[in-house]
Amino acid sequence: MEFLGHSERINSVDLSPNGRFALTGGNDYMAFLWNTETAQIIHSFPHPSRVTKVALDPQGRFAFTADSQSTAQIWDIQTGQLVSRLQFIARQQIFSAVRFSEDGRWLATGAPSRNLALWDVQTGRELQRWRVSPRVGSRPPSAAVHAVAFFGPNQLISESSSGLAEVWQIQLDSY
Incomplete structure (x- = not known):
């Protein structure tokens, strides 16, 4: 299986406990939730800079994505909608x-x-x-x-x- 969703280097990967879903973040300012059996993108999560860290909730509810500057977000995996943005002061x-x-x-x-x-x-x-x-x-x-x-x-x-x-x-x- 080859996932071609990213156009640049991938920096972070997390897999669901059953291995059917992957969350990846890359230098192309994108994070993708995708199906590992079909390589189809389920949701796209854009960022203003390169995505450096991603994580999945093992219960299948949430995705965390963070970039190299000041954006860290929690997403609803079912809808792809933003749940919250981490509130911090650091630049x-x-x-x-x-x-x-x-x-x-x-x-x-x-x-x-x-x-x-x-x-x-x-x-x-x-x-x-x-x-x-x-x-x-x-x-x-x-x-x-x-x-x-x-x-x-x-x-x-x-x-x-x-x-x-x-x-x-x-x-x-x-x-």
Whole structure:
């Protein structure tokens, strides 16, 4: 199977748990949700710059796409419509790890800047933020978040370039 939807290099890929659907993002400013059996595009998600990170909700509800500048969005996979845009102030926000919660309420993201964040899927609002521990002796203190996952109902676990896996408590008054 060859997918010819992108006109330039692909930067990020995620597959559905059953392997029938793929979400890809590339330098052509596009992300595509497509069928891996037919190579047919189901939905196209345009961006103002190259798409650097994509992720699928394992329950088949949502897609996450982010570009190299300032746009990170959550899409409804069934309709292709925008659900929310992540609300952040940074001029440039890069994501290195992304995971949807099992119930589809939250999105966890990690970044090369040591940041780990929890987002509300429906509103795009940041709910909580942490900073992973830097590598001992690094100047300046740094660590890129390589992976993030939900760990039980109220915790996240992160793995970073510092060589550490860290567990974080989710503490939200309104949830």
